[in-house]
Amino acid sequence: xxxxxxxxxxxxxxxxxxxIPPLPQRPGGRGQGAGSDNDxxxxxxxxLVAGAAAIxxxxxxxxxxxxxxxxxxxxxVIRAALVGGSxxxxxxxxxxxLGRLAGEPLEGPLxxxxxxxxxxxxxxxxxxxxxxxxxxxxxAASGWAVGHPLPLVVALVIAGVxxxxxxxxxxxxxxxxxx
Numbered sequence: 001x002x003x004x005x006x007x008x009x010x011x012x013x014x015x016x017x018x019x020i021p022p023l024p025q026r027p028g029g030r031g032q033g034a035g036s037d038n039d040x041x042x043x044x045x046x047x048l049v050a051g052a053a054a055i056x057x058x059x060x061x062x063x064x065x066x067x068x069x070x071x072x073x074x075x076x077v078i079r080a081a082l083v084g085g086s087x088x089x090x091x092x093x094x095x096x097x098l099g100r101l102a103g104e105p106l107e108g109p110l111x112x113x114x115x116x117x118x119x120x121x122x123x124x125x126x127x128x129x130x131x132x133x134x135x136x137x138x139x140a141a142s143g144w145a146v147g148h149p150l151p152l153v154v155a156l157v158i159a160g161v162x163x164x165x166x167x168x169x170x171x172x173x174x175x176x177x178x179x
Contacts, residue, residue: 051163058156100127
């Protein structure tokens with residue numbers, strides 16, 4: 001019998017501490033913590049450009065009254081389709097956001113561990129992004145429903161500012177995780 005297994009002897013130093021295994025690598029980089037393989041994702045620049053374009057479009061639309069009137073009050077059939085489509089998009093975005101924020105298991109061969117769910121800051125930021133995009137979709141739907149331009153301009157500004165803000169947050173989290 002060895003000394004470390006005999007009754008009454010002390011355990012080796014650190015044996016009472018649980019060993020924390022490294023996070024498993026998942027294909028596609030989804031569900032990983034902030035230091036995932038997709039840190040140099042080129043779509044982040046596209047999201048920044050899309051956010052800036054949405055803010056610019058909202059500003060330009062607010063200044064041009066003829067373009068604003070044609071966008072806000074299209075023919076009734078198109079207007080009804082825009083209201084329904086915007087509302088449906090808002091519901092889908094909200095359900096997706098709640099799933100991300102709740103830590104819903106992602107598709108993949110390995111289920112996420114408790115540690116992986118706790119450290120998924122990137123997933124949380126993307127969930128918040130989806131919530132704000134859902135709010136923007138609902139605002140656009142209300143603008144077309146009442147036929148007033150203000151909710152449409154607000155929707156574009158909400159979407160643009162949110163996409164810019166969350167894109168910058170994702171860049172910051174990525175840079176901080178490399179330290």
